[in-house]
Amino acid sequence: MLITVAGVKKEVxxxxxVAQLVIDEKVETPQYVTVTINDEFVESRDFKNTVLKDxxxxxxxxxxxxxx
Amino acid sequence: MAxxxxxxxxxxxxxxxxxxxxxxxxxxxxxxxxxxGAGGLGAPAAMYLAAAGVGTIGIADxxxxxxxxxxxxxxxxxxxxxxxxxxxAKETIEEMNPDVTVNTYRxxxxxxxxxxxxxxxxxxxxxxxxxxxxxLINDACVMAKKPFSHAGIIRFQGQLMTYVPGEGPxxxxxxxxxxxxxxxxxxxxxxxxxxxxxxxxxLQAMEAVKYILGVGQLLTGYLLxxxxxxxxxxxxxxxxxxxDCEVCGAxxxxxxxxxxxxxxxxxxxx
Numbered sequence: 196m197l198i199t200v201a202g203v204k205k206e207v208x209x210x211x212x213v214a215q216l217v218i219d220e221k222v223e224t225p226q227y228v229t230v231t232i233n234d235e236f237v238e239s240r241d242f243k244n245t246v247l248k249d250x251x252x253x254x255x256x257x258x259x260x261x262x263x
Numbered sequence: 264m265a266x267x268x269x270x271x272x273x274x275x276x277x278x279x280x281x282x283x284x285x286x287x288x289x290x291x292x293x294x295x296x297x298x299x300g301a302g303g304l305g306a307p308a309a310m311y312l313a314a315a316g317v318g319t320i321g322i323a324d325x326x327x328x329x330x331x332x333x334x335x336x337x338x339x340x341x342x343x344x345x346x347x348x349x350x351x352a353k354e355t356i357e358e359m360n361p362d363v364t365v366n367t368y369r370x371x372x373x374x375x376x377x378x379x380x381x382x383x384x385x386x387x388x389x390x391x392x393x394x395x396x397x398x399l400i401n402d403a404c405v406m407a408k409k410p411f412s413h414a415g416i417i418r419f420q421g422q423l424m425t426y427v428p429g430e431g432p433x434x435x436x437x438x439x440x441x442x443x444x445x446x447x448x449x450x451x452x453x454x455x456x457x458x459x460x461x462x463x464x465x466l467q468a469m470e471a472v473k474y475i476l477g478v479g480q481l482l483t484g485y486l487l488x489x490x491x492x493x494x495x496x497x498x499x500x501x502x503x504x505x506x507d508c509e510v511c512g513a514x515x516x517x518x519x520x521x522x523x524x525x526x527x528x529x530x531x532x533x
Contacts, residue, residue, distance in 0.1 A: 201497070202497055224442070224446065224447055226446075227442045227446060227447055229437055229438060229439075231501070231502055234500055234501070234502050234503065235502050235504065236502050254499050256437055256438070256486055256499065257420075257422070258394070258415070258438060258442055258447045259415025259416065259417050259420065259421070259422045260392065260393055260394050260397065260415055260417070260447060260449055260450075261303070261392050261415055261416045261417040261449060261450030261453075261455050262300055262302060262303055262304040262305075262389070262390050262391050262392040262414060262415060262416055262450075262460075263300055263302030263303055263304075263305075263326075263332075263336075263390070263391065263392035263450070
């Protein structure tokens, strides 16, 4: 199936979970990333049981604390 | 208030813009912006707002200028090392534009002082370097119904979003709670390319100017991300359903400001 991850279209296997996608995408701090699917938040406790569907758009939003 | 001849010349490139004009320039001169953190983000933000003729600029920071700051904090110079950042910033701004009144607050923001600091300002810029401060600024601005610009920078990456009361998600809607101390790298640990503050801090100034003028579309409801190595900007749409947010939602559970434990960014000069 085809999904869009951070603006890039990707062919991924069916039944891919958010938890596995986070690993596949090598997210730096997986326990602190905010994930949205189709403009809705996914709670981190739901990563394991959230299965992606064909056509989904996924975004990773990262903590960025610097500024000074 | 009529413009002097000098002001007409100084702001001529603004006044000629149909989105600004004489009316917009007067709005800028009558406006006030508080910049929290006179560092990598706050330095360019303060300088562009000062040059633009924002009439009152507040700067809050407890730190002194350190040599390691000068790679990116362009409001300070080598001669300022050891000087209070708020004083150094004030001197630079006063040399740039005598139309600007600079209020300095030599303090870090806390739950005790932040409501008092923000209350007289039209727009707030978060130029801080740690999550406790970023969440505190968010919560205070939500509670006081003040618009603000969030930004963060690290390595070759930056992000920003704008909060306007009633017009989209707040920082806490997106990031919920500060990460534990040291869980996410800081600039001191990970480094940051100097021009990143220039890019993102200037965008914060741009949001403040647009808000004051009432023109264009603000970054409300979006997180703008910038990857300098890929030279890629992305405007990521944020969820609109945020009524369960702990601070700005329908039934907020956070009704008092929180001083989270300070992260590792509290060393000299960050």
